[in-house]
Amino acid sequence: MSQQDGFASGFFLGAVVGSLVGGVLGAAIVSRRDAMLTEEETEVTDNSVEGKKAARRRQMKASASEGMEMETARRSLEDKIAQLNATIDDVRNQLGNVNGSSQSSAGSERSLSQDS
Known part of the structure; x- marks a missing residue:
């Protein structure tokens, strides 16, 4: 019984910690990408015609x-x-070539059915 209780609490603790780490990592990646897009937009607006x-x-x-x-x-x-x-x-x-007899019998069956 105590092992099941330990497993459940460990599982939920792992899920919470994993969610937090994933959220922080995702936010960092998105902010980096947004910064790159913002730099490109400012370059285009600075030199609007040339950009x-x-x-x-x-x-x-x-x-x-x-x-x-x-x-x-x-x-x-x-x-x-x-x-x-x-x-x-x-x-x-x-x-x-290996199954030559099966093809020849199939061919003869075809010729018989075509003659009928």
Whole structure:
């Protein structure tokens, strides 16, 4: 009975301490990110025309590079799919050679059903 009471109190104490540590860590990360965003906003407002042009250039470069990355990823996936399909065909051929009698009987059944 005393072990269960000790477990429950330890569990709740751990949950409370973990929540506090997680909350403090999360707040620190968010405040750091907010500070970085605030610095970027002040740079843009100080040089509003130049800042807007620079932001547009960064956005255009980012979208162009993302487009290239997407195309590269798509081509890579297509190549991998083709490799998988070729491997599947090879395995089917190998299994067909091992189980040659089962394929020939299946072929004869198909021809009988087509004749009927």
